[in-house]
Amino acid sequence: MxxxxxxxxxARAVSGPMVDVREVRKxxxxxxxxxxxxxAVQPGEVCCLLGRSGSGKSTLLRCINQLxxxxxxxIFVAGERIGYEEKRGKLHPLSDRAVARQRRSIGMxxxxxxxxxxxxxxxxxxxxxxxxxxxxxxxAKARALELLDRxxxxxxxxxxxxxxxxxxxxxxxxxRALAMDPAVMLFDEPTSALxxxxxxxxxxxxxxxxxxxxxxxxxxxxxxxxxxVADTVVFLDGGEVVERGAASEVLTAPEHASTxxxxxxxxREEA
Amino acid sequence: xxxxxxxxxRSAPLPVARQRHYGRWVVVVVLVAVGxxxxxxxxxxxxxxxxxxxxxxxxxxxxxxxxxxxxxxxISMVIGVVLGGVxxxxxxxxxxxxxxxxxxxxxxxxxTPVFVQLLFWGSxxxxxxxxxxxxxxxxxxxxxxxxxxxxxxxAAILGLGLNEAAYMAEIxxxxxxxxxxxxxxxxxALGMGRARIMWRVVLPQAMPVLIPPTGNELIGLxxxxxxxxxxxxxxxxxxxxxIYAVNYQTIPLLITASLWYLIVTSVLSIGQYVLERxxxxxxxxxxxxxxxxxxIGHAA
Numbered sequence: 001m002x003x004x005x006x007x008x009x010x011a012r013a014v015s016g017p018m019v020d021v022r023e024v025r026k027x028x029x030x031x032x033x034x035x036x037x038x039x040a041v042q043p044g045e046v047c048c049l050l051g052r053s054g055s056g057k058s059t060l061l062r063c064i065n066q067l068x069x070x071x072x073x074x075i076f077v078a079g080e081r082i083g084y085e086e087k088r089g090k091l092h093p094l095s096d097r098a099v100a101r102q103r104r105s106i107g108m109x110x111x112x113x114x115x116x117x118x119x120x121x122x123x124x125x126x127x128x129x130x131x132x133x134x135x136x137x138x139x140a141k142a143r144a145l146e147l148l149d150r151x152x153x154x155x156x157x158x159x160x161x162x163x164x165x166x167x168x169x170x171x172x173x174x175x176r177a178l179a180m181d182p183a184v185m186l187f188d189e190p191t192s193a194l195x196x197x198x199x200x201x202x203x204x205x206x207x208x209x210x211x212x213x214x215x216x217x218x219x220x221x222x223x224x225x226x227x228x229v230a231d232t233v234v235f236l237d238g239g240e241v242v243e244r245g246a247a248s249e250v251l252t253a254p255e256h257a258s259t260x261x262x263x264x265x266x267x268r269e270e271a
Numbered sequence: 272x273x274x275x276x277x278x279x280x281r282s283a284p285l286p287v288a289r290q291r292h293y294g295r296w297v298v299v300v301v302l303v304a305v306g307x308x309x310x311x312x313x314x315x316x317x318x319x320x321x322x323x324x325x326x327x328x329x330x331x332x333x334x335x336x337x338x339x340x341x342x343x344x345x346i347s348m349v350i351g352v353v354l355g356g357v358x359x360x361x362x363x364x365x366x367x368x369x370x371x372x373x374x375x376x377x378x379x380x381x382x383t384p385v386f387v388q389l390l391f392w393g394s395x396x397x398x399x400x401x402x403x404x405x406x407x408x409x410x411x412x413x414x415x416x417x418x419x420x421x422x423x424x425x426a427a428i429l430g431l432g433l434n435e436a437a438y439m440a441e442i443x444x445x446x447x448x449x450x451x452x453x454x455x456x457x458x459x460a461l462g463m464g465r466a467r468i469m470w471r472v473v474l475p476q477a478m479p480v481l482i483p484p485t486g487n488e489l490i491g492l493x494x495x496x497x498x499x500x501x502x503x504x505x506x507x508x509x510x511x512x513x514i515y516a517v518n519y520q521t522i523p524l525l526i527t528a529s530l531w532y533l534i535v536t537s538v539l540s541i542g543q544y545v546l547e548r549x550x551x552x553x554x555x556x557x558x559x560x561x562x563x564x565x566x567i568g569h570a571a
Binding site: 097104131132133173176180 | 461463
């Protein structure tokens, strides 16, 4: 893993939480996937969302950058209301353009990497900085190479995604999100689609990122990572937060029955 | 139940005899016979009029007809691709009116023969004698006689272009759908706008799916332009018809036209092969090459 970190990610100066989710509700058809969820993530905090599949943790993450719309509640990132604007005492949905603008400062890493398959690793990283932020190609390229070095893939700049292993693709995807200089990074089960021996490299990059002070919201099944890196964990079940608190406390002494059941099951699988 | 004896042991492995394909030999003999007969007939039947074919092959009238055919094909294809792209993307809209309009366009233009559409455009002045540029139910800025505005060339372009757009719309729709939804989400998460996502992320990845059928469309369109003869526009076929109407050398001139159609479709097939290789770069090269060979086989 690269240790030559030339760029340090420091938490943005925000008063109050970096991510502030208040009483968010979300339905898919008749199914209520989020039932009035609250979540506050402070600048520089690493927050892990845990829970069984179908508990709503991925949906909650996708609501934060508006990949899913919400039915009720409010979401703020870096103090800015996401998806809506308040005018004359009413909330109006933002235009597509404004939503796209808000997403620039919210990095996201997907379970299935989603690298653009027709572009090299380097082109994947510079696409949005040059196209959306209008950074000059040379500046974007220099920064991209720096980021590739940071995730340990400096020699893979000209490789297409299909020429990279899953772990390498995911690290490129992390570099791609970082190239936008986001205020917060969202990770949606970033290691779930990886072969076990490739998980460590990706978690290593995320660990470095956390150490640099990046605000991170991570949906994961990696209890070991949560215990080691996360500041707080939030445990969801059936679309509700059933337990939350400091990672060290919740993971060692869970209070809620479903948290206990989940942890013992996951730990048994890991053993 | 029968019991099988164990195979006898031998000092050397048994040699494998070559399999003989007797059935294939019969087919080969038949094919050679048919081919020989056709060639013999081509050479010896004077009514093919090969001297006449080559006399007219590079004549000015045929070449100008060929040029008109190429022009018609090119302009109609550009209209087809651009309009078809818009209509195809409209079809994927979440707004039911936009998607419905796209559906209706494709339904109408694919559901009626292009020949009939060409006749319609050719006779448009019977429907709208005067075409007015202005605000509906309001003031008008200019008036044109439909006969002046919709020349045979314009009628041909409208008929071929709109019809082609309907087919291209379906191809674009299928191509766009073939791209994984995760690609769009990743692009959206990076702050790209919708147009940018479509142009930079989705369409380039749809290309390997779009190009083979689009190449077939182009080749098909080239041949369909021959129907424009009905509008008395001197494209390749109509130019040939004008000549044989005078010298009665019907068969030789049809062969002249056919040879040109064959030459151009062959060139287009090669172009399609090159394009497919280019866009297949970041995907599986071997598969796309195999597919391309198959496509060329179909097209030619």
